[in-house]
């Protein structure tokens with residue numbers, strides 16, 4: 001695969017680190033100009049400088065804020081052009097057992113992980129439809145398929161993304177806009193770095209391949225699904241999880 005995304009503009013939310021940064025790097029390697037979005041602008045701007053090639057830019061935006069997202073749409077379109085590849089990757093976890101979970105923990109996770117995807121996709125979709133050649137990729141999670149004790153809020157948000165992905169795939173297919181989801185398992189990042197070693201070891205023993213994945217493992221599939229080799233793939237939910245959840 002070489003330069004298959006030449007002349008395309010991509011936008012990656014949560015692109016300042018972890019899986020999002022790996023995806024932004026991979027899309028840039030494929031020739032896309034990438035708008036890197038994160039809540040903290042300095043992180044997004046720094047990440048944009050780490051990408052291959054030129055024309056990338058970093059933007060600060062809280063995806064859960066509609067006014068932030070409206071501003072983002074305007075600025076990105078002015079600076080880079082019409083987005084044809086959208087990767088909704090920004091996400092957080094606020095884990096707690098359900099009995100102790102607060103409404104704030106519930107709301108914060110749903111507002112960013114699910115409503116954030118609604119906000120960003122809604123803001124960019126109209127222009128994407130006009131191109132009649134676009135891809136939306138949502139980064140869900142394997143726990144959105146299996147559930148996970150201590151992650152009712154997070155699992156619900158990620159399961160919501162699966163339904164959203166399939167509905168959008170059906171609605172937008174007639175305009176050649178594809179929509180797919182990746183469900184990563186345990187991937188090394190700031191999100192999983194907080195786990196104690198004993199938990200990491202225990203989790204690894206449950207993964208058939210026996211270890212946590214790297215952000216680049218997700219990024220390779222993201223590049224494939226966003227590009228022309230996946231032109232006949234839409235509405236799919238694909239796991240990158242070392243075999244953790246076979247379904």
Ligand code: NAP
Nearest residue numbers: 014016018019038039040062063090091141186187189191
């Ligand atoms: P991470 O290292 O914690 O990075 C999260 C990224 O999201 C950062 O760039 C962060 O930017 C951004 N972000 C958070 N809240 C935001 C908001 N309200 N608006 C805009 N950007 C926001 O996370 P990760 O592990 O790479 O995870 C990336 C995605 O994969 C998430 O959706 C996560 O749920 C999903 N996932 C991860 C794993 C895993 O094992 N790591 C497994 C399954 C699914 P700031 O620093 O500026 O806030």
